[in-house]
Amino acid sequence: MKLSTKGEYGVRAMFDIAMRHGEGPISLKSIAERQDISEHYLEQLIAGLRKAGLVRSIRGAQGGYILAREPDEIKVGDIIRVLEGPIAPVDCVCEEEPEKCNRAESCVTRGIWAKLRDSISNVLDSITLADMCQEAAELKHKEANMFYI
Amino acid sequence: MKLSTKGEYGVRAMFDIAMRHGEGPISLKSIAERQDISEHYLEQLIAGLRKAGLVRSIRGAQGGYILAREPDEIKVGDIIRVLEGPIAPVDCVCEEEPEKCNRAESCVTRGIWAKLRDSISNVLDSITLADMCQEAAELKHKEANMFYI
DNA sequence: AAAAAACCAACCAATTTACTTGGGATTAAG
DNA sequence: CTTAATCCCAAGTAAATTGGTTGGTTTTTT
Numbered sequence A, B: 001m002k003l004s005t006k007g008e009y010g011v012r013a014m015f016d017i018a019m020r021h022g023e024g025p026i027s028l029k030s031i032a033e034r035q036d037i038s039e040h041y042l043e044q045l046i047a048g049l050r051k052a053g054l055v056r057s058i059r060g061a062q063g064g065y066i067l068a069r070e071p072d073e074i075k076v077g078d079i080i081r082v083l084e085g086p087i088a089p090v091d092c093v094c095e096e097e098p099e100k101c102n103r104a105e106s107c108v109t110r111g112i113w114a115k116l117r118d119s120i121s122n123v124l125d126s127i128t129l130a131d132m133c134q135e136a137a138e139l140k141h142k143e144a145n146m147f148y149i
Numbered sequence C: 001a002a003a004a005a006a007c008c009a010a011c012c013a014a015t016t017t018a019c020t021t022g023g024g025a026t027t028a029a030g
Numbered sequence D: 001c002t003t004a005a006t007c008c009c010a011a012g013t014a015a016a017t018t019g020g021t022t023g024g025t026t027t028t029t030t
Helices: A005-019 A028-035 A039-051 A076-084 A107-125 A129-148 B005-019 B028-035 B039-051 B076-084 B107-125 B129-148
Strands: A055-058 A064-067 B055-058 B064-067
Touching: A005 A028, A005 A039, A005 A064, A005 A076, A005 A129, A005 B107, A028 A039, A028 A064, A039 A055, A039 A076, A076 A107, A107 B005, A107 B107, A107 B129, A129 B107, B005 B028, B005 B039, B005 B064, B005 B076, B005 B129, B028 B039, B028 B064, B039 B055, B039 B076, B076 B107
Parallel strands: none
Antiparallel strands: A055 A064, B055 B064
16 A cells, blocks of 8 residues: 555655745756655656646746646645556556456455545545645744744 | 555455354365465465464364454454555555654655555454455345345 | 375566656747 | 757666465375
8 A cells, every 4th residue: 555656756746836836937857856856757757747737837948847727726636646547446446447346245345445445535635735835834834933932 | 556466365365264254264275266366376475464363274184274363353454464564655654663754844745645544544444354244244135135126 | 195285485477666868859048 | 049958758777566386395184
């Protein structure tokens, strides 16, 4: 039940862009540096996000990436699905095209995996980039107050 | 967010044993046949479950495996943790020994992974082998009634 | 004694992961 | 109009993981 670095890096990168939303295009290089991710590797991940319509790219000098939708319209689940594939602990409960399984009694285990899939989807779809940015602001605020204690 | 066949097969095998709880040792061969799993591969998986104390083995002819605890005392989460490792979408929110992460702002993403981990754990720890057996009995009952419609 | 079973160790091919290499195309700034 | 910054693309790759297989040994019942 692990995420690969694709999903992990992808969410971090999208969060990085969201935190600078409205400041114009954010270069891949700067994201890679701040997030400590290989630039060329991140490039491949963000290519997927671009093709999926989550970010838009601006080419040329001073170019970079911007969110294709508002931060509150992009869910963590959207990012994960692009980079990790459909959310499904096993293929027979795939969100889109569930794989046929012939074992009749396996429906019992299938029920578990479906429950698990829904639980994962619910968490990931309940959090938007806007939520993350707000959380970051709150964390920063708390930290600032630490000096006064 | 996929399970490997280890977890999937492991749960199916344990369910198979649980369904025959009280009937004496269940041979690996019969489990492998019923569940359509490679016998030698399943052997490796069940070796882990034995070492973890979830099943006990009886050697020799007519030997096999029995549950080491009652079906209602074995959670799906127990099986998954043995075969798939600790439940944690990323290492920095590992249940036992969380990996240190130095990125300060990453705490925002970390919070997401922790929430996801808890959600997964909750589902898997809320289902026991006894629950699965009961579910199977209910399914069978429903199916039997289908003939009268 | 023979058969049935668990136990064990090593090997393996295919796939996936997490990159790297080496470019080319586009555009803003000087 | 050149240059530098930047995105875009294709291919290669070492290491790890997956999902097994092979070939036994040991234990116990019949």
